[in-house]
Amino acid sequence: MVESELTPRGWLRKQAEGVRGWLLIATLAGIVAGLLTLAQMGLLAWTISRLIEGVDSPATLGGVFLGLIGVIVLRCVAQWGQESAALEASLRVRARVRSALLDHLGALGPVRLGDRHSAGLAGQLVDQVEALEGHFARFLPQLRLTLVLPLIILAVVAWLDWLAALFLLLAAPLIPLFMALVGMGAERLNREQFVAVTRLAGQFLDRVRGLTTLQLFNRAESTVDEVFTAADDYRARSMRTLRLAFLSSAVLEFFASVAIAVVAIYIGFGLLGYIAFGPADELTLFSGLFILLLAPEFFQPLRTLSQHYHDRAAALGAADGLVTLLKLPAPSAQAATRQRMNKAAVRLSRLCVSHPGRGRVLGPLDLTVTAGECIVLVGPSGAGKSTLLQVLAGFVEIESGEADVPSSAIAWMDQRPWLVQGSLADNLRLVAPDADQARLLDAAERAGLGELLASLPDGLQTPLGERGMGLSGGQAQRLALARVFLSRARLVLLDEPTANLDRASEARIVASLQALQDEGRTLIVATHHPALMAMADRVLTIDAGLVSADTRGANVTAH
Secondary structure (H helix, E strand, O other), X not given: OXXXXXXXXXXXXXXXXXXXXXXXXXXXXXXXXXXXXXXXXXXXXXXXXXXXXXXXXXXXXXXXXXXXXXXXXXXXXXXXXXXHHHHHHHHHHHHHHHHHHHHHHHHHHHHHOOOOOHHHHHHHHHHHHHOOHHHHHHHXXXXXXXXXXXXXXXXXXXXXXXXXXXXXXHHOOHHHHHHHHHHHHHHHHHHHHHHHHHHHHHHHHHHHHOHHHHHHOOOHHHHHHHHHHHHHHHHHHHHHHHHHHHHHHHHXXXXXXXXXXXXXXXXXXXXXXXXXXXXXXXXXXHHHHHHHHHHHHHHHHHHHHHHHHHHHHHHHHHHHHHHHHHXXXXXXXXXXXXXXXXOOOEXXXXXXXXXXXXXXXXXXXXXEEOOOOEEEEEOOOOOOHHHHHHHHHOOOOOOEEEEXXXXXXXXXXXXXXXXXXXXXXXXXXXXXXXXXXXXXXHHHHHOOOHHHHHHOOOHXXXXXXXXXXXXXXXXXXXXXHHHHHHHOOOEEEEEOXXXXXXXXXXXXXXXXXXXXXXXXXXXEEEOOOHHHHHOOOEEEEXXXXXEEEEOOOOOOEEX
């Protein structure tokens, strides 16, 4: 079964299979810790009974006290091993899930993710992945321990007194039953909480990005109220989840306390001789005290599991959102095999593209672009220019036909280049992490940023705000072009690279693009600007998804 086709529960089980060894180590260490707890309680009961009955004095029990200390130390070591192995399993799962999500987002591309907010995706990559920690680090190991340790303790208690064991056995099912009832509600609340925080993140980021516009239209105060209302809704949902957690814990503690009290009353009256039924008259101070010490330990795995049951509910709520994201269809393997290297830079054969709800938006068309050629795509808005570029970039899956394009070394640039908060050098190193200072300066100079860098006191170390705050539109475009120079991509795709620029900025961009072509790179540009058309080897006119005119050649055939 494909991972993205699994249900949230099935997906969590699949993730656990990859760390089965670490979970087994955690379980075995927990069992060892449980057996050492039995030994600790047995030594403690035996020591107290010997002292109270006057059989031994404290001086003669020095070796027993040392043994008791040794058991406690070994128990601590076993518990440390359990927690370490469980945390390692959780770390590996979260790293693998986050890597799979990033790979899937990269395969989907910006077009398929256009209807999802970047803040929401960031929340899923951080918050929802981190919500898996408790499930693998605490719930799963404890679930296995709950199936083993209570049975071992029950067997020891039954060997000492079968009636006390019967009391424990009758009380035990109440806790898992109540856990199941609470878990159904907790899972729903956690799922709603993750949806709420994802929406809140997107809403807050949108308001921050548009703060200047909101102030210009005198809408800042009302926006504050909107964010406050959304945040208060998230607070209320969080409090409902916490209220359910505390309520369930209180009820579970009540059941466990009542069961322990019943066992204590039975042992007390049995030792006093008021109960003559069953094995009560055979109780000794050692056996009675040992059973009384083991009674809380019998319920402890169940109580701990009930506490971690909310970790499972949180993981299921997070898994629901993650699986939904993984179910978004990425380009098929068939489409990927069509992206092959060819002597021609690009070759399309009877290519067709359709969008849901819109029908066919491109094709059928044939196109051959030779290496080093500059092709300009013109036509009315909505004609299919951007769709064609997205197909060549691998952002959109084709419906039929073939598309032979380079499988790597493609540079993409649109009219709103993506810039991150950081320095100019940080933004350049996004495509060349190992580039030295000289190479960065050379790329910036060739992109026409030399004059700007000379006027900045910190040069390439000048900090930028979110989305390139601090640069003009033309400067941001030239910074994006500098990244193209650094990438050494042989195929450069540009969607309206000079939109909303003044004539001086446009001229600098055109000169930079000409320098790219002089290096032998292949350029395919969608534009309405005559200056870019003038530098083209061919101008293709696209209308209604078809190439209606090729003003400088006959390599394109429209159908």
